[in-house]
Amino acid sequence: EAKQNGRNRYQLFDAAQDAEFKHRGEGLQRLQVALERSEFELHFQPKVNLRNGRVTGAEALIRWRHPQHGLLAPATFLPLLEGHVLGLRLGEWVIGEALHQIEAWLDQGLRLAVSVNVSAWQFQQQDFVAQLAQMLLRHPRIGTGQLELEILETSSLENLQVASQMMRECRQLGVHFAIDDFGTGYSSLTYLKNLPAETLKIDQSFVRDMLNDHEAQAIVQGIIGLAAAFKRQVIAEGVETQNHGERLLALGCELAQGYGIARPMPAEQMLSWVQAWEASGRRMPAD
Numbered sequence: 001e002a003k004q005n006g007r008n009r010y011q012l013f014d015a016a017q018d019a020e021f022k023h024r025g026e027g028l029q030r031l032q033v034a035l036e037r038s039e040f041e042l043h044f045q046p047k048v049n050l051r052n053g054r055v056t057g058a059e060a061l062i063r064w065r066h067p068q069h070g071l072l073a074p075a076t077f078l079p080l081l082e083g084h085v086l087g088l089r090l091g092e093w094v095i096g097e098a099l100h101q102i103e104a105w106l107d108q109g110l111r112l113a114v115s116v117n118v119s120a121w122q123f124q125q126q127d128f129v130a131q132l133a134q135m136l137l138r139h140p141r142i143g144t145g146q147l148e149l150e151i152l153e154t155s156s157l158e159n160l161q162v163a164s165q166m167m168r169e170c171r172q173l174g175v176h177f178a179i180d181d182f183g184t185g186y187s188s189l190t191y192l193k194n195l196p197a198e199t200l201k202i203d204q205s206f207v208r209d210m211l212n213d214h215e216a217q218a219i220v221q222g223i224i225g226l227a228a229a230f231k232r233q234v235i236a237e238g239v240e241t242q243n244h245g246e247r248l249l250a251l252g253c254e255l256a257q258g259y260g261i262a263r264p265m266p267a268e269q270m271l272s273w274v275q276a277w278e279a280s281g282r283r284m285p286a287d
């Protein structure tokens with residue numbers, strides 16, 4: 001299952017090197033057109049429980065299907081949008097599209113929790129919660145915890161009080177939170193204590209290194225311990241091999257996401273992937 005056809009793998013195209021991106025203004029203009037022409041798409045990467053094999057949800061990851069350059073990774077275009085109103089519009093599109101997809105899957109009998117990456121800047125917008133509430137109203141069948149927002153650890157730090165208040169408001173809408181790339185930012189324990197996020201997401205760099213590097217493993221263990229102490233869920237990202245899966249389970253982390261389980265895939269492939277995964281009885285990543 002880890003093998004995907006090449007279509008889902010994106011190009012190593014550096015937008016900054018491309019003529020139309022030489023100047024930020026031109027890049028933004030092209031991105032605006034891309035949004036109007038619906039050239040963006042969400043791919044979804046499954047999350048599974050390593051203990052019982054159950055598929056627990058999926059993370060939505062944006063791609064740009066560029067007519068000339070093929071499928072482009074978010075790193076090629078998201079930085080350009082940071083701090084620009086177009087970035088907010090795209091962020092809104094991502095949430096809307098994710099909600100639409102959750103319902104489309106419900107129609108197919110597939111109930112998945114979907115997590116969406118939200119930039120600090122997007123999350124800190126005055127009207128973010130109100131807008132989210134509006135969008136959720138249009139999708140009344142989506143249940144509590146079915147939409148999760150992934151926020152970088154560094155992001156909400158600047159104004160912790162405001163951020164945690166906003167998170168509580170979102171929670172009342174049934175929206176859950178994960179702290180993404182946990183361990184790479186300024187994780188103070190006070191920070192964690194004050195942020196009402198249900199889930200900690202162990203950064204893939206620690207997961208990747210933990211089999212050969214005692215300190216990386218200590219960090220993974222530490223995060224798992226913190227999650228337990230603070231009664232949060234914990235999920236590992238970047239799980240590429242069976243050994244990683246076995247070790248995580250031994251350390252007490254049951255939830256995992258990574259290429260060893262599945263690469264991000266177009267929404268249309270998810271139902272058959274879930275069916276095949278469940279029929280296979282697998283619970284561990286394959287090398």
Ligand code: C2E
Binds near residue numbers: 060119237
């Ligand atoms: P992230 O949220 O930490 O997502 C994980 C990234 O690691 C994804 O890259 C995913 O494809 C990749 N990945 C998953 N499993 C493995 C693995 O086993 N090995 C390795 N080497 N990589 C793995 P992607 O899709 O290129 O996204 C990169 C980052 O871009 C994301 O990191 C997230 O911060 C950001 N991003 C993606 N989509 C969105 C979006 O819709 N909105 C915002 N604001 N940010 C997004």
Ligand code: MG
Binds near residue numbers: 059117150180
């Ligand atoms: Mg993420």
Ligand code: MG
Binds near residue numbers: 203237
């Ligand atoms: Mg991450």
Ligand code: MG
Binds near residue numbers: 181
């Ligand atoms: Mg990341």
